[in-house]
Amino acid sequence: MPNNDKPLNGHDNPSFLDLLNQLPPQPPAPELHGQHGTTQRARLRAAWKESWEEGGFLYQRWEEIFQARRGSWHEAATWIKTSLLLGGLSLIVLMLDAAGDVVSAALKGLSDLPATHGGDGSGLWGTVDHPVRVFLADQAAHLSVAPAALYAFWQLTGLLGLVGGFLGNAGARIAWLLFGIGSLAMIWSAAPAGGRAAATGLAALMWALASIFALRGLTLRPIVHNHPPQFQPQFNPALHLHATLPAPTPAGDDLGPDNIHPLQR
Template structure:
C-alpha cells in the first residue's frame, strides 16, 4: 500500500486490521493428486491407454466380431451370460408361481361345458380328473397344462417350428384318445369324430405349408461347360543359313 493511501489530510493514518491481513498464497495440490491428474491427461493423449481403448470401442461399431478387441468380446460375453442367468432365474420364478396358482384353482363343474366345444372339452376334463385322483397333482393343473401344450403347438406350428408341429400332432392324438376313453358310450363315436374334425381344421394353421410330397427345386446350374479342343504343336527352331553340316563340320577350301 502506498504512502498516499496511508495518509488522511496530510497526517498518517493508523493501519487498520485490513492492512495487516495478507492474501494467502494459492493452494498447492498434493503430490498424489497432481500425479493422478497428470496420469489421467497422459492416458487420454494419442497413444495412451484410455485413448487406445476408446479407439477400439469406436472401431468395434463398424467391424465384425473377429475384428473386435478381445477385452470387448469378453465384456460382451460376460454381460450376455449374466443377462441369460437373470432371465432364467426370473422365468423360473414366474413358472413356479404360475404352477402354484394353477394347482390351487378348483376344477370347473361339468355343467359349464356346453355346445360343440363342451362336447370335446368335457370328456377331457373327466379323464384328467379321474387320472389326477391317482396322482399328486390337481385336476386344474393337468387341464391347464393340456391347454398350454395345445396353444404352444398351434402357435409354434404356424411359424413353421418342427418341434411345435410334432407337439401338435401328439396333442391331437392324445386328445382323441382321452375323448374316446371318457366320453359316454352312446356318444363316444360322435364326440371323437367331432374332436377329430376340429383338430383337422386347426391343423390348417398349425401345419401351414407342410407337404407330404417331395420338394423339387429347379435351379439353373451354377457352372457352364464349354467343350473346346486345344492343340499344342511344337515348331522346331529354323536352322541358320549356310550351316547345313552343323556347327562342328569343317568346310573344305
C-alpha cells in the same frame, strides 16, 4: 511392467496395468496431508489426460471400439468379444429366470382352478372338454397329482403348441400334434358310449381348424432349388500321341549295302 500378451490383429491385448504404468513418477512424500491429497489428484489427472493421447491406454481402447463398429466379428478385439459374450449370457440367464417364474405362476394359477369348472358337458366345447376332465380325474386317482394340475398342464401344452406352431417353431408343432392325438384318445376313452364317435369327430374337426394356425406354412411337398452351381467344371478331352521317328538315312546309303544293287535293264 511389460505387457506379455500376444498381439491380436496387429494390436496388443489391453491390460489395465498399462494404465497404471502411464502414471508419472510419484514425487517425494509431502509433509502435510492436504498437499499429499492434492498431489494424488494431480497425478490422476495427468494419467487420465495422458491415457487419452495418441498411443495411450484409453485412446487405443476407443480406437478398437471404433474399428469393431465397421469390421467383422473376427477382427474385433478380444476384450470386446468377451464383454459382449458375458453380457449376452447374463441377459439369457435373466430371461430364462423370468420365463421360469412366469410359467410357474401360470401353472399355479391354473392348478388353483376347480376341476369341475365348466365340466358339465353342455355345449360344443363342453362335449370335447368334459371327457378330457373325466379321463384326467380318473387317472389322477392313481397318481400323486391333483386332477386340476393335470388339466392345467394339458391346457398349457395346447396353448404353447398353438402359439409356437404359429411362429414356425418345429418343436412346438410336434407338441401340437402330440397334444391333438392325446386329446382324441382321451375323448374316445371317456366319452359316453352312445356319443363317443360324435364327440371324437367333433374334437378332430376343432383340432383341424386350430391346426390351420398352428401348422401355418407347413407343407409335405419337397422343396427343390433349381439354382445352377456357382462353379461348373469344364471337360475338354484331348488325345496326345507321342511317336518316335527314326533317324534319317545318309544319302550314300539309299541303295542299301554295297553287295545289293537294283535290277537294271
